[in-house]
Amino acid sequence: MQALTDVSLSVGPREFCTVIGPSGCGKSTLLAMIGGLLGPDEGSIVIDGRRVAGPDPRRVAMVFQDPGLFPWLTALDNVAFGLELQGIPRAERRRIAADLLGPLGLREFALKYPRELSGGMRQRVAIARALAIDSGIVLMDEPFGALDEQTRFLMGEWLLDVWTRARKTVVFVTHSLQEALALSTRVVVMTARPGRIKSVIDLPLPYPRDLESPEIASFRAKLWGELREESLKTMNQ
Amino acid sequence: MRRGVVLPRAAIVGVLALGWEITARSMDPLLYVPPSRVLPALGRLVALESFPYLPEHLWLTLREILIAYALAVGGGIATGFALGLRPGLGRIYAPLLGALYAVPSVVWYPSLMLLFGLGAASKIAFGFLLGFFPITLAVLAGVRQVDPHLVTVARAFGARPGTVFARVMLPSMLSTLTGGLRAGLALSVVGVIVGEVLGSKAGLGYLINYAYGLLRTADYVALVLVALALVLAVDGVAARGERRARRWA
16 A cells, blocks of 8 residues: 655754644654655655665664653663663663753652553653753654643643754654644645645744734644645545 | 561461361371371381482482573573574574463373473473473563663664673573573473473482382372472572572563
8 A cells, every 4th residue: 555655855953844634644644654664665865965875873763653662661760771771881872861850840750660650751751761862863753643622731831942942853743733724834745645745834933832823823824724634535535 | 588488378278288187187197198108108208218319319419400491591592582682583483482371281291201201301301392482482481571772772882792691681581581581490390300200210209209109108108298398499599590590680
């Protein structure tokens, strides 16, 4: 089955680029390709002038919808997992992980196991694990998709704060208009399967954004206009 | 161990021994021996009066168990991973394994004796056969337990296949694996001793069969108690290993 076709997209440094589209449009496939987990049948992914041939955690970190924490590791050791694979000594990687957990409001939970954490906490740990390896790019595949709406909203605020401080390039997959409007510097709208890029909308607005402002409302209308047609197609497929 | 566990256990052993004593005294003394006759027999056994060569026989049985178990672990882990990691192969052969496991294993023993003779080799083969299945099936079940998403996550963080195996697969399957290893050990012990009882020239099972054949019933029961102690000791070691493995994960 063909998931994607004719996708050409370039993301600049320190952008927060959101990819939005109907379910099954290949957003996750696109992200897995950028992350080197899947190879494209045709074409290529290039990061900083080098072709992606497989996962490269020194350049790209990933966060998934399912946090994918290792149940046998504490929150702290989960955050340190990527550093461990890079051969960083235990004391140092634990220090780095602990420094990350503090500002995420997880200081007291460092020695807890994933089953002892709430859904939002688990996802924060997963994000901390991605930030720990200090890659320039973070790919996020619907990281808040499994959370309730309130938690989702707060996590978005929190992520924005992290992103502004860490100055990373983020490619963020979602199917939430609100999330796209609140977070992105740029929104890529994908078509129904096989996914291609329908339009790219720049959001040159300061943060934090008031989602009720007339400016955002006009972007929302525009974005929904693009998305509606594709969602309808998916619904009727 | 807590007193709340020890006391009721001692009580049930006491009650059973008492019931045994009362029942046995009212029966044929040649066939039914009460604890009051077993204990002196056990004393003579341990003092090496009734069976002076007991240590040699025990040592032989223990060696047979160790070899059988080592082979079962090696073979079971290799087969389990070979079938578990290649889904195609697993689909073909895993059901066969399950079917073979369901056959009462004792039916294989005569052919093992024909193949390997009356000596230690047939006991080792039987202990291996009994231990092999639970270990193989535990590995197979364990491989299925591994969450593919965790493998993807590990790959995304740069884990190569060897690292995925050591840091994701092994910890994911640890409790199933250690459970299978422990069950395999218990069955290897059973296989070796049953093999010795069914036909042999030496070993604990041979002594049991010998005492039984001569109607030395008190000695026979004392030897069975020794076998029980051996099984408990081996399983105790396995339980410690299991706890240790869990702590490591």
